[in-house]
Amino acid sequence: xxxxxxxxxxxxxxxxxxxxxxxxxxxxxxxxxxxxxxxxxxxxxxxxxxxxxxxxxxxxxxxxxxxxxxxxxxxxxxxxxxxxxxxxxxxxxxxxxxxxxxxxxxxxxxxxxx
Amino acid sequence: xxxxxxxxxxxxxxxxxxxxxxxxxxxxxxxxxxxxxxxxxxxxxxxxxxxxxxxxxxxxxxxxxxxxxxxxxxxxxxxxxxxxxxxxxxxxxxxxxxxxxxxxxxxxxxxx
Numbered sequence: 001x002x003x004x005x006x007x008x009x010x011x012x013x014x015x016x017x018x019x020x021x022x023x024x025x026x027x028x029x030x031x032x033x034x035x036x037x038x039x040x041x042x043x044x045x046x047x048x049x050x051x052x053x054x055x056x057x058x059x060x061x062x063x064x065x066x067x068x069x070x071x072x073x074x075x076x077x078x079x080x081x082x083x084x085x086x087x088x089x090x091x092x093x094x095x096x097x098x099x100x101x102x103x104x105x106x107x108x109x110x111x112x113x114x
Numbered sequence: 115x116x117x118x119x120x121x122x123x124x125x126x127x128x129x130x131x132x133x134x135x136x137x138x139x140x141x142x143x144x145x146x147x148x149x150x151x152x153x154x155x156x157x158x159x160x161x162x163x164x165x166x167x168x169x170x171x172x173x174x175x176x177x178x179x180x181x182x183x184x185x186x187x188x189x190x191x192x193x194x195x196x197x198x199x200x201x202x203x204x205x206x207x208x209x210x211x212x213x214x215x216x217x218x219x220x221x222x223x224x225x226x
Contacts, residue, residue, distance in 0.1 A: 043157070043201070043216040059213070090156060099145035099164060099205050099212070105156035 003027045006091050006106035013113050019078040021109050023091030031094035032074040033103065034058070034066060036087040043090065049074055081113045116140045118204050118217035125223045126192055134187040134220045136202030144212070146178060148187045149201040151219065157201055161187065189222070197224045 004025045013019045025032065033048045045058030047066035055066040063085060065077040078085055088110050092103040118138045126132040136146070145164040149157035163169050163178040163185065175188040189196055199219040206213055 040218070042218040043203075045213065099207075100162045101205075102147070102159040102162070103149075103157070103214075104159070107156050 004091060004093055004104050004106040006089075006109050008109060009107065010110045011112070013078075013081045013111065015082060015113060017081050017113075019081050019085075019111065019113075021076040021078075021089055021091075021111070023074045023076075023106055024072050025074075025091075025093040025104070026072065027093045027095065027104060028071065029093035029095055029104070030071070031096075031101070032068065033092045033094065034064075034074070034076045035090045035092065036060070037090060037108075038087050046076065046089075081111075083113045085111065086113045087111060116204075116206060116215055118202055118215050120200075120202055120217040120220045122218070123221050123223070125225065128192055128194055128224055128226050130192055131188060131190045132192055132196075132222055132224070134189070134200045134202075134222065136185045136187075136217055138183045138185075138202070138204045138215075138217075140183075140204050140206045140215065142206040142208050143180060143204065144207045145205045146185050147203045147205070147214075148174070148176060148185075149203060151199045151201055153198070160200075192224045194224050194226065197222060 007022045030051045034046045035043045049068040067075045091106040094101045147162045148160040151157040161176045169176045178185045199221045201219045202217040
């Protein structure tokens with residue numbers, strides 16, 4: 001069974017609209033991450049969290065907010081969506097805080113902002 | 115700046131081997147991971163190395179040379195299902211911040 005699940009799988013939004021991407025993990029991992037993947041850029045870190053109540057900015061946080069209300073759930077919020085945020089978004093949980101941390105990814109959310 | 119480079123594409127033949135190269139230029143190196151990503155799917159962790167040398171994990175082996183900023187993932191006895199993108203990710207530590215820098219990935223095509 002999938003340990004990191006994302007919803008929705010696909011989303012079409014209008015420019016200026018609010019979008020919330022949800023992620024749930026059953027791994028009981030403290031660390032969770034939001035990445036976006038675009039052709040020519042690879043995976044880029046948007047926000048991450050070390051545990052419930054914590055959120056940290058990643059490498060490209062502008063235009064995004066994050067929320068970690070519980071160990072299991074980590075959301076990515078686009079308050080005012082723009083076409084440049086059209087991308088595939090991956091949530092991941094990490095199994096440790098050390099350098100050998102393994103990331104377990106969800107299946108991804110394909111977001112199109114028109 | 116911090117960079118992780120991989121060739122875009124690689125082609126090989128079923129039953130043989132493929133070597134996926136990764137070069138990096140980073141400060142604060144603290145380990146390197148490899149992930150497999152099939153088309154339309156999520157990345158899946160394969161291997162982690164932090165010490166120089168070859169780490170043999172059966173179907174996948176990983177080599178690291180920290181002095182040269184170089185790693186490779188070696189796939190042996192290739193199967194068609196090994197066709198996928200292989201992502202190299204370097205972990206760096208800067209002050210109190212740990213981050214993972216991903217390469218763009220190498221798309222491996224295994225032909226019959």
